[in-house]
Amino acid sequence: MDRVLTFALVVLLFGCGTAVSHAQRPGNRGQTKPAEMQLPKLPDDPKLKDLHREFIVKAERLAMEYERRQEFTAAQSAYESLLRIAPDHSLAKQALQRVLDAQAQDKRLVRVSASEEWQDTGIKLIKGMPVHILAKGTWTLSHEMGPEGLVIPDEYKLKDNRIKLGSLIGVISPSGNIQDGRPFRIGESKDFTADRGGTLFLRMYDFAPSDNEGTVMVLVRSTFE
Known part of the structure; x- marks a missing residue:
């Protein structure tokens, strides 16, 4: 309840x-x-x-x-x-x-879990259409580590070094395969024009999310397929 x-x-x-x-x-x-x-x-x-x-x-x-x-x-x-x-x-x-x-004709509210990897929002964005994303809520990034600190595996390092561990990130995949997309930072909000059409996936930026806790609610406004 x-x-x-x-x-x-x-x-x-x-x-x-x-x-x-x-x-x-x-x-x-x-x-x-x-x-x-x-x-x-x-x-x-x-x-x-x-x-x-x-x-x-x-x-x-x-x-x-x-x-x-x-x-x-x-x-x-x-x-x-x-x-x-x-x-x-x-x-x-x-x-x-x-x-x-x-220009945003459609909107959808989705729940994104901190403990899961890429999550399919069911939203299909259209190339060239403006997109507005707004996130609310809190989640916890959990890692057990020793004196050496935390090392991020190379395969999980993103080209954009402004993306922090624990932040909300997204990817637009034309084929539904995450490998076809380029991860981008969202954080609390992001306004952009879709440079490609495809399914929107969301997740917390973390290479081992299973021990994380919490969820955030994400509102996506655009024109969907």
């Missing part, structure tokens, strides 16, 4: 977050007008500053026009280009998330 209640609370939590993002979409009263947007910090050089300001303002207008016309793929591209020039532009970050949410 406690597990059912916990799962219901998690669903309610995720649902509230989704409702907030929908409430901020274009056409609602809470949307910020272009004139109210504050520009992020610009370069000191006057000529370079003018170029940055001109690009930011034009990119904002273009992105918002695409968004108004519900051309969300074009709006996403415009906001992403703006953020490459002005990565601290908070309103552009919010707008990009709003556009990603607008």
